[in-house]
Amino acid sequence: MALNTRTSSTTYPEPFASRMVGREKRPLGDIFELSNFGVNLTRLIPGACSALRHAHSKQDEFVYILVGCPVLITDQGETLLSPRMCAGFKAGTGNGHQLVNRANEDVLYLEVGDRTAGDSATYPDDDLQAALDNDGEWQFLHKNGTPY
Amino acid sequence: MALNTRTSSTTYPEPFASRMVGREKRPLGDIFELSNFGVNLTRLIPGACSALRHAHSKQDEFVYILVGCPVLITDQGETLLSPRMCAGFKAGTGNGHQLVNRANEDVLYLEVGDRTAGDSATYPDDDLQAALDNDGEWQFLHKNGTPY
Numbered sequence: 001m002a003l004n005t006r007t008s009s010t011t012y013p014e015p016f017a018s019r020m021v022g023r024e025k026r027p028l029g030d031i032f033e034l035s036n037f038g039v040n041l042t043r044l045i046p047g048a049c050s051a052l053r054h055a056h057s058k059q060d061e062f063v064y065i066l067v068g069c070p071v072l073i074t075d076q077g078e079t080l081l082s083p084r085m086c087a088g089f090k091a092g093t094g095n096g097h098q099l100v101n102r103a104n105e106d107v108l109y110l111e112v113g114d115r116t117a118g119d120s121a122t123y124p125d126d127d128l129q130a131a132l133d134n135d136g137e138w139q140f141l142h143k144n145g146t147p148y
Numbered sequence: 149m150a151l152n153t154r155t156s157s158t159t160y161p162e163p164f165a166s167r168m169v170g171r172e173k174r175p176l177g178d179i180f181e182l183s184n185f186g187v188n189l190t191r192l193i194p195g196a197c198s199a200l201r202h203a204h205s206k207q208d209e210f211v212y213i214l215v216g217c218p219v220l221i222t223d224q225g226e227t228l229l230s231p232r233m234c235a236g237f238k239a240g241t242g243n244g245h246q247l248v249n250r251a252n253e254d255v256l257y258l259e260v261g262d263r264t265a266g267d268s269a270t271y272p273d274d275d276l277q278a279a280l281d282n283d284g285e286w287q288f289l290h291k292n293g294t295p296y
């Protein structure tokens with residue numbers, strides 16, 4: 001029942017992995033062996049971001065802000081969030097999303113995502129695309145299809 | 149992004165529906181048209197409970213306590229939860245779970261559950277069993293198989 005202290009790191013290739021410095025994810029759902037969806041307790045120190053701005057083809061995502069005020073960036077622009085606000089990102093819209101912590105205090109939020117097979121991700125701002133392979137691992141390619 | 153004020157009520161038959169008085173669910177995931185999982189912001193006034201004690205066959209569940217101190221009841225007995233604690237209920241274990249608010253202040257928590265088809269639920273403490281029909285609606289039966 002206690003919060004897990006294990007953290008998970010990014011699987012992005014460079015130069016993108018280095019941009020994830022200051023992001024710490026605690027996989028809460030894994031503690032209870034949940035397999036249909038994941039729940040992370042994620043901390044962003046000042047300057048850190050949730051992920052590259054991205055959109056999933058098949059997996060829904062949801063975030064609930066617990067502490068701090070991250071900026072949500074989507075195709076519609078920027079929205080300042082605060083504690084007790086939430087946002088959802090329906091699969092298949094192609095509208096990339098990202099949280100960025102531009103404040104001077106840490107941001108802490110819950111993020112939920114399901115584990116639908118055959119998912120892929122697009123990154124509107126970066127030369128990157130990704131797809132889940134048959135082992136459930138993300139494979140990253142340049143936008144022209146060459147691998148990293 | 150704002151919290152929804154719509155609430156959802158129980159689909160339990162009587163005499164069970166009346167036991168859910170004092171439970172208010174705000175379906176946050178629906179605001180964003182998420183379909184792979186649901187997220188509710190649920191309030192339990194003093195004396196209220198989350199659900200009948202139950203276990204799902206195929207759908208995982210997860211709760212994160214925001215406010216208040218509910219008692220979690222499972223086959224292992226009772227555990228007092230408090231804000232920032234979480235619990236997960238893996239599908240298929242048959243271990244029924246329920247939150248009960250025995251305190252004098254409201255309990256507020258996030259609950260997440262996926263939407264895997266063909267789910268069913270067992271209720272160890274009550275003469276009830278349930279199964280999702282082809283329309284995604286819960287059908288309730290006595291334990292001997294007769295309908296309510």
